[in-house]
Amino acid sequence: MKRHDYATRADLAQALAAGVAAVLAGGIATRGEAILAVSGGSTPKLFLQTLAQAEIDWSRVIVCLVDERWVPDTSPRSNAAFLRENFLRGRAAAARLELFHEDGLTAEEAEPELTRRFGGLPRPFDAVILGMGGDGHTASFFPGGDNLARALDLASHEAVVSMRAPGAEEPRVTLTLPRLADARFLALHIEGEDKRRTLETAMGPGPTEELPVRAVLRLDRAEPLQVFWAP
Numbered sequence: 499m500k501r502h503d504y505a506t507r508a509d510l511a512q513a514l515a516a517g518v519a520a521v522l523a524g525g526i527a528t529r530g531e532a533i534l535a536v537s538g539g540s541t542p543k544l545f546l547q548t549l550a551q552a553e554i555d556w557s558r559v560i561v562c563l564v565d566e567r568w569v570p571d572t573s574p575r576s577n578a579a580f581l582r583e584n585f586l587r588g589r590a591a592a593a594r595l596e597l598f599h600e601d602g603l604t605a606e607e608a609e610p611e612l613t614r615r616f617g618g619l620p621r622p623f624d625a626v627i628l629g630m631g632g633d634g635h636t637a638s639f640f641p642g643g644d645n646l647a648r649a650l651d652l653a654s655h656e657a658v659v660s661m662r663a664p665g666a667e668e669p670r671v672t673l674t675l676p677r678l679a680d681a682r683f684l685a686l687h688i689e690g691e692d693k694r695r696t697l698e699t700a701m702g703p704g705p706t707e708e709l710p711v712r713a714v715l716r717l718d719r720a721e722p723l724q725v726f727w728a729p
């Protein structure tokens with residue numbers, strides 16, 4: 499893992515956005531397109547607003563979320579709504595959005611269609627930016643999640659699984675770890691002292707099921723996981 503610590507959240511957002519924009523520009527230059535997976539929640543707001551202004555050919559970029567809360571798009575809990583609000587208002591509005599929602603289905607019922615749809619996206623992803631909750635979840639890999647083992651199985655061919663967990667307010671869907679683990683640029687973006695402490699605990703020994711972010715920290719990758727932190 500490589501740590502990047504910043505004095506302020508604004509400095510972090512600038513640096514991470516510049517790094518991701520460069521990776522996407524590289525993908526566009528070499529393969530004609532690039533694919534980016536981002537997190538929801540609240541932490542990525544400034545990073546996404548900054549990245550949305552990057553001067554790259556966004557019409558050649560596919561953007562998706564790493565996970566979604568199974569709520570209507572109109573809900574303030576919707577990660578898709580967060581993305582529309584904070585990312586798709588700048589130059590990035592030209593990107594192709596691939597969202598999880600399937601009307602009228604439960605998260606479990608939507609799994610096969612979502613796996614078909616997300617399984618068809620180009621691989622590996624150019625950039626994946628993960629977040630982390632205070633309970634050590636990342637994407638929707640939650641402690642006690644009903645499908646946590648399926649989601650973390652690196653040998654699995656599933657692209658998307660549903661997740662219900664005691665610590666999650668609503669049912670979820672999440673990209674599986676194998677879909678994220680081989681990203682050309684894989685980053686974990688966290689802010690605040692509490693999350694720094696959780697990260698440091700997760701870096702120590704202990705079961706993945708307790709702090710699922712460990713599954714990401716323990717990946718065996720040629721390009722190290724990039725950890726971005728600011729107070």
Ligand SMILES: O=C1O[C@H](COP(=O)(O)O)[C@@H](O)[C@H](O)[C@H]1O
Pocket residue numbers: 537538539540541542564565566567577628629630631632636637638
């Ligand atoms: O529920 C979620 O939480 C995590 C962390 O969110 P934050 O608000 O603490 O930044 C996020 O990474 C994930 O995408 C989201 O669905």
